[in-house]
Amino acid sequence: MFAYVLRRFAGAVPTLFIIVTIAFFMIRLAPGGPFDLERPLDPLIMANLERAFNFDKPLWQQYLIYLGNLAQGDLGPSFTRRDFTVMDLFRTGLPVSIQIGGMALSIALVVGVFLGALAALRQNTWVDYMVVGTATFGITIPTFVIAPLLSLFFGVMMGWLPAGGWGTWQHMVLPIATLALPQIAIIARLTRGATIEALRSNHVRTARAYGLPNYVVVGVHALRAAILPVVSYLGPTAAALLTGSVVVETIFGIPGIGRYFVQGALGRDYTLVMGTVVVIACFVIVFNLIVDILYAWLDPRVRYD
Amino acid sequence: MDKQSILEVRGLNVEFETNDGVVHAVKGIDLDVKPGEAVAIVGESGSGKSQTTMAMMGLLASNGRARGSARYRGQELIGLSERKLNRVRGEKITMIFQEPMTSLDPLYRIGRQIAEPLIHHRGMSAKAARARVIELLDLVGIPNPERRVDSYPHEMSGGQRQRVMIAMALANDPDVLIADEPTTALDVTIQAQILALLAELQQKLGMAIVFITHDLGIVRRFADRVYVMRSGEVVEEGATETLFGAPKHPYTKMLLAAEPTGRKAAPPAEAQVLLEGRDVEVVFAAGGGWFSRSAGEVRAVDHISVALRQGQTIGIVGESGSGKSTLGRALLRLLPSEGTVRFVGQDISDADKRAMRPLRKELQLVFQDPFGSLSPRMTVGQVVTEGLKVHEPSLPARERDRRAVEALKEVGLDPAMRNRYPHEFSGGQRQRIAIARAMILKPKVVVLDEPTSALDRSVQKQIVDLLRDLQKAHDLSYLFISHDLAVVRAMADHIIVMRQGKIVEEGPTEAIFDNPQEPYTQALMAAAIDGTPFREGVVEA
């Protein structure tokens, strides 16, 4: 198992390398640069800046330098937020994003699996219709519609919660709700479908034929099979939720890392963009690994190889 | 009948609510099972034989409804609350199913699954249950039960899984064991072992067995009493000997007569050799991906030589994985293979697709699955004439249509149906369409790959008769691939027995059936041919 984890990480290195390479050359080949301000800088200062950040060297050299720094864990300075290194930005922003994303993920998992299983067990009753209807709603309405509507209703019209900002637990409620709602919907739908399929499977029929009580038939035999697709779904989703959402952070004004990519790309903050790419890719790799291990633990047919 | 029935079914009805209206699957049937008795319910697919027992056990699909009465020792099972029903099923009445591969939960060890009924019905401790499970595994002939108790289902073969199911069924010493086609998904030799095991256990433990099957051979050797079902009704019932000796209902008579009969005479010795393979070898790479070299290879066909003469039928017999289908395809050059293949003297071993195209007209293939071998998006007419478009492209549409009508008539189908789509036909009809598609080209050699295995017995017989008639009319040569010895005996004049890619034994049909030399052939024959009694205490091969 330990060897497996090592092997997986070794396998992730080329993927990471390809992603970093594509991202590096795409953003660097884009027109414009980090020092293109409204007022052009003095050519002398410009030249100094370019020398300081190695922009005067050929691109492939810069690429190698970047890779070298990256290997040592140095993501470089931010160009748009002077005085900060990219690492500083993540050190302050990442905990915020993880806090919100982690809460949303936990809530979505618990509520989604519960609702999905409930709907499947009460198939074709009003409970089922309610869950399916709500889930369709949650899947269809995009975050950038839910977020301002929640903010408008609970923040502006009712005044129960702050419409935006960061600081107290009240500030976290609406962002977490926004992030969790669509995930609840997706997980509920996934769980429902898988549970219904599991309930129809031959081995559940066997369990019924042997007079096992309902809680064993459902809890032991149906739900474990039903949870498998949810586990697969969780990998990329967890990575996405924990690395922040640009929509939610923009609308509620949250100092997470979700906005860095868009801002970095628009401001040609090369190091910030690259840093975000690396962080997101690492999250994806780690969570896919966790999910695979979890899956193999839940399903003995899957082995580590 | 001196003893009181322990299972008493009266006027049982089963209905299913479907999109196309209510389907009445079981129409008011009566059944009786007495203690220690072996009762068989026989019927073809769609006769309602499985749904009868599903209804008794409260296992109908959610769109199913049961009416009527089914009593176990006087207790009404239909409409019984789940809690009370659970005191009967798994404890007094147990069940084994047709699908050994899926009937066990893949996520749990078999020991735990067998123990569950013990723990829930008898309140046994986990430890005591485990000891009992090991005992049971030993009883059903699983070697190394102390170790196998911790296996997962996917680590066992189909036959072993069915043994595990039987162990589970016996766990609580039931009064009645319902076996729903327990051997249909298994190879013949494994089938024989499982049946022998069931017979032995019944003798030893004395429970009643309700045996649901389509296979009359099993019924005759196994059951004390038989119910024959058709379209949801019991058409005839009686003691096995009486029913087999003097069937009353025409349907029973038809079923009994459905066993393919007759023998085929060998072609004259001077008949021309049409298709010949020498040292044919097919190797599949097993596993292996983009970066890794293949992990190993499977020799599916291992140096086999065959010579098919004009008018001859060679039967290729073997269990799943024996390489018989692969051999058929290799001889038609549909798979890359080593060795020499000749067609009418011409070496086609290295012929590519283009070179083979003109020969395809002479070398045809009919498949096992009549549902998979017809494109669902083409009309029957289009299916049948597809080959004509390739080989006689200049044929005018009217002439093509005339040929299609002719071909459909020849296989016994109404040509007016040629504008319909395959999904509107039954399995037997579809197989006729597939045969028409091959025959319209007037081929010399036809490879028949299990053409009757997916069909009911009564339909099988019709297809066998059709194939024989076509052979006579057109002097065809067949390569008949099958695991079904009864059908092979009726079709072939020469038999090749295959196992793991190699020929075990070959010779004229009579010789192979009457006097098999190799132990494997003998086991196959013993397993498949009617009247052979089950040997006691068969061990897993």
Place this chain on the structure above:
Amino acid sequence: MTDTVLPVEHHAAGRSLGQDAWIRLRRNRAAVASAIVLLLLALAGIVGPWLTPHSYDRIYPQYVRAPASLEAYPKEEAILPAFESALTRARVQIGEVEVSGSTVRAPVSDGEALDPRIVRYIDRSDLFSNARLEDADGNPLAEGASEGVMVADVQRLRFLFGTDANGRDLLSRILIGIRISLAIGVLASAMALLLGVTYGAIAGYLGGRVDNLMMRVVDILYSLPFIFFVILLVVFFGRSFVLIFIAIGCTEWLDMARIVRGQTLTIKRQEYVQAAEALGVSDAGIVRRHIIPNALGPVVVFVTLLVPKAILLESLLSFLGLGVQEPLTSLGLLIAEGASNMRGAAWLLIYPAVTLTAILFALNFLGDGLRDALDPKDR
């Protein structure tokens, strides 16, 4: 379960699977209703902008953030002050302003001769049109007169959905937004379809190493976060309508490629394809007669689910300010504007949000209906 009897229907002509699916689809009320809603919305997006009295980029400075209303603007109480303030700007003495029906009149005088050009001050307002100077009898004012009556027609404007923060008619903008969103959705899906089907069919049909390599490429592209990819594309090439649908199409074809490849692989293994090979049918014939028709069902279903996805992505890009550029608009952009103006002008958020939701719902229901209709499990 294998043991149920299914009644075999007998038709004279036979019904293909496609016809069966069509009949099932028509029986699905949610899908039919969604199709109608979509048709209406598409129609609104196509012809709507020509039928509304306002152009989507016309700015009415006097009607900034006018609330949605069925009544025409200006409101009665707004006419008088607006007329007075316009006249004040003309620097003339004003008598009592009198509103009658749809005309406003006020006696005006000046120390010297009235300059006829002062009507411009009135016309410039969004509230009035056809301003003119008349004498007391209603005839055009003679040149050089220092007294007269300023008459103007009240311009009745309807803003059914209100106006935005720049004073543009929201209804016209939503209609244009529908047009843009649907167009990008359809074009991006068409692009993904083209790329995905070609790529997937080649990979699936050739199989082996080529397939392995091609799918490895897809896997790598998959691990790139979508938004990252699109943003880089937009940053790279600048923002334009064409670029957006290309960017979305370029990211959405991956799923399509996987589906088509899977389908091709499955169908290739089917016995009817083997039968065709045994008949000597050429590769091209097998692809044309067997693989394409049988792979079509899942592809159609996937396309209907692709369109809402593309629309969603476009809206997201626009929301982030990376989509179409002002004054052109899209539903995502309108929602972003609504979100920043929701205090005091909630309609700016609500109407575009409802429209987008309606489109997405209708597309999803239609897709679900199609999937149910085409699902082979049903048969």
